[in-house]
Amino acid sequence: MKAPDFDYCRPGTLAEALSLLAGADGEAQPLAGGQSLMPMMNFRVAAPEILVDLAGIPELRGIARQGDMLRIGAMTTYRELQDDPALQAVPLIAMALPHIAHDAVRNRGTIGGSLALADAAAEMPALMMTLNAVIELAGPDGPREVPATEFFLGYYETACEPDELLVAVRVPVAQPGEVFGFHELVQRHGDYAMAGVAIRATGVAPIAGLAVGFFGVSDRALRVPAFEEALTGTDGSEAAIAAALPKLDAIEFEGDTKISAETRRHYAGVALKRALKEMLA
Amino acid sequence: MTRDARITLTVNGEEISAVVAVRTNLVDFLRHDVGLTGSHVGCEHGVCGACTLELNGKAVRGCLTLAVQADGGTVTTVEGLADSGRSDALRAAFTRRNALQCGFCTPGMLASALSYIERGGSDDRQAIRDHISGNYCRCTGYQSVVDAISDVIREGDGA
């Protein structure tokens, strides 16, 4: 199928982009890497009147270390992240990147696009939640910041308003002693996860400072504080995991054409167990 | 703002200037406006990899990139890879190993393979398989493709 017709503009500054969005009365759609938006347009399930291509905006680019944070511009591609030595400071992202789609998609797909789209099965939202990243937005009333843990609201729904743009994400760099885990269950390399988990802990024996982000399990990426609390202070053994897993009741697991909701819940536990095992090894 | 746009880009070393409907994706533009039909369209949603080509030195999905986004850029298609000689070793290995049947996936497969080889990918068979796992081939069993890529890497290493 071919995309429906639309107007296209490529602003050169953030201010110009914001003013285009403000003037479009909700009919404008920002275009980042296009790796999710373009398929939707090609299927004619997305039919924006105006496409605002963000590729020409310098304010959305660049990876910079700012103290204990790594600031990643929204239009940074996965490939640029992968190639940037600064990424060593955020090993969890480095662990996850090879699992995100395939080379040609990573060459254009952007971190900002993934976060703004908020696909429930995508890795980046869960990673940002797990890392306690901060999402920088810009809108007609100026910039604001939203913690990643409060950003994802539902199916393709975020705290970003239609007249706002996601500018950057600030990710805390790994502290000494901090460890990370990542595991996703996919039938094929590069597919969206049937369930996935990202883990961060400040200590392992016993587990301390634990954050666990789940993706591909429900309508959005999410963390379950009660579950994290239940595992904190344990040795991360299978018994400890089994004792904590009922706390995942807080998640509304979803079934699809491939697996039932019950299986997805089971998968979340398996992914967690495997990620934790590898992390503690 | 416009529904048509004039774009100028370098395609296989040749400067092309054209007016395109902004909704036209890069692979449709190359195939139907420029006449470079070597890049193929298999799914139009970025999964099959048939339209994989090189934009500004990186492999991309031609169906998930608008032609207008390539304005000012440099595009290399399967035709350009052949003309410049960059795909010589791969083409020889694909021929020797019978790493293609119907040939429809081949241009995308070559683009993916080349990006892997040129970035110093190893000859580990699973690593090669993982890398080309975004390129669907219905005819071969993939084995001959892996063999061909592996051959080129080994030859490049002087083995």
Place this chain on the structure above:
Amino acid sequence: MTGPATIFDRPNTYIGKPEPRADAARLLQGRGRYVDDLNLPRMVHAAFVRSPHAHARIRAIDVTEARAAPGVLAVYTGADIAAEVTPYVGTLTHMAGLRSAPQYPLAVDVARWQGEPLVMVVARSRAQAEDACDLIDADLEELEAVCDQETALSPDSPLIHEEFGSNLAWERLVEAGDVDTAFAAPGVTVVERTFRFGRHTGVTLESRGTVCDYDPSENQLTMYYSGQAPHMMQVILSKHLGLPEEDVRVISNDVGGSFGIKIHTYGDEIAAAVAARMLRRPVKFIADRMESFMTDIHARDHVVTARIGVTAEGNIVGIDMDDLTGIGPFSMYPRTSAIECNQVLNLTGAPYALQNYRARGRVVFQNKMLMCQYRAVGHPIAMAVADGLLEEAGRAIGMDPVALRKKNLMADDSYPRQSASGMKLDDLSHQKAITKLTEIMDYDALRTDQAEARKRGVYRGIGLVSMVEVTNPSPMFYGIGGAPIASQDGATARLDAGGALHVASSITEQGQGTNAILAQIAAGVFGVPIDRVRVTTGDTRNVPYGGGTWASRGAGIGGEAMLQAAHALRDQVLEVAGTLLQTTPEALDIRDGNVVDAGTGAERMTLADLARTVYYRGNELPSDTKPELIATRHYRVTDFPFVFTNGAMAAHVEVDIETGFVKVLHFWAVEDCGRVINPMLVDEQVRGGVVQGIGGALYEECLYSPEGQLLNTTMADYIVPMAAEMPDITVAHIETPSKTSVLGAKGAGEAGTGGAPAAILNAVNDALSPLGASLWQMPMTPQRVLTALSEG
């Protein structure tokens, strides 16, 4: 059949050599010529509005707005197209009792599957045609849909074709011996299982498509066709558009995969031809991927309940099976949708020396996409049922599956003979094949590894299959039933003035290497270097009349015609050479492009010299020497309805019992396709077939809602095998040439797809068996494996 003994031991033969394909150079440089690459002057583009419902009455369709949309040239409803064609019915007289209703390219009053075309829009671009489709308002009254084949025959089911009184399209019963008595005998263990085979589809990377061009000055319709049987399409277009056959030309250039998908009559493609005639200009239709999933023929969709009886000593006493298959709302034209079920009945248990066999098949209508012949028609069902039951019976009586097979496979020296289902068999090598298979896979070592792994909580399984494959069909397949499908093929060999060999054949190239093997056969048999051979295929105006490529017939039938034509040309050339060189033709040979002394190999004259003499300087020839250096020969199989091949395959899998994921660790295939013309091409074709079979066994399924909505119409949702998860596949050959031809080649194209699912099924069940679980449904998805484990 006897033939020239010198063919295979000639010094310059290419038969049996891993010769690289000449076509590869073109395809690797992006210089292929696929249908969508065509851009003809004044060409316009078609898109279709398709039924959103599985079953709906068309109340009204408002196309006013679409007609006025930018770029639109024409909008045609079902009635508009119907007025230009005669309807088609997918029945054949030899499929006794098969019924189907007349079908038009677009739905006229009732839409009977989701995706059936309702309206055709022709515009200056595909995008504009799609824009206009969005403006069409179809007022549809949704009707109750028949989706589940297991309830389609119940008296209270809605009917798809009222006039038939039921949803039954066809049924057949095959009976040999007395299964009931055999099963009731003392000491016989009877194992019964119900197998479910999901629908899947071909997913050719190049989707279906056509460019149809009509020239009113000559009343000439030219169809550029991404397909397998140009002459068949020529007849269909001629018959249903009312054009003289000679005014229809069908051209197949490069085809981006077909696998049986592109050999049927699709309404959207016929409508493109109709539109081209009405608009008097070229019309292009290229299916997009959603259209491919919704409207390419689907395959399989069987529920089989089957029993096997086996004695304590491991003698199989019989198989009893009941196959119920759903085919969509019509039988596909012209090959029909009953052939798959017929094949299941014909092939189940065919490798084994069975005395007692009973097989019932029922083919039912349902409101889903039409089901029809796709690679390895019926084979995966037949092989999985027989060999699935066999391995289950082995478990029941405590006998190793290899020993059980060896005990029951037909002896290699027992041919010609018949299968229990009445198939005539010859030149098979089941015993050799399974022996070779167990050697190359190191069966005993794998069993040891399996036992070790189980101690570590790792569940590996080994599964085998012994199989037959239907290849080289005779007229008994289609022609006998009235289908316009040639079972013979022709080849022409022509020596040009420069000494080059031009060959043309009615078989077609879809990537399997047809052109390459034609060149190999022609070069070797005639006597020129292969780089002096040029091949023409896929054009009804320029090649001999024939069937095309399907049912693994290209090498065996088209190859034999090529051999005979090249040999006939050689005779012509040697006769002229004898005259010119004042010797007998028998004293001469053609080698490496030269006429040589047969005994010494000494060059006597070049082919170019000879051809130039014949073509330019006929005055130097006796007046009774014809200036003719061209020969055409046709070939068909006469002694057998089909030429069967056989093979044996094995899968080694690991089942992650926590997730239900199945990883294929390795796969082995031993294939006996008679004489191997090009081992490199055959090997990768077998591998590709195996991977398609693994797809059917583990991944691929067209999932419908109970209301008949196809739920997975993207390549993210319908998953096909990709490189990362596929194993390396070891291929080995046994060569038992067919006696039906000089060449002795049988087909090889479908073995992998036909056999791999059974091997995978058996391997998964072997892995699950210590846990008391088993699974008899394909694809064996993680969910189904987990469910089986929870029930185990």
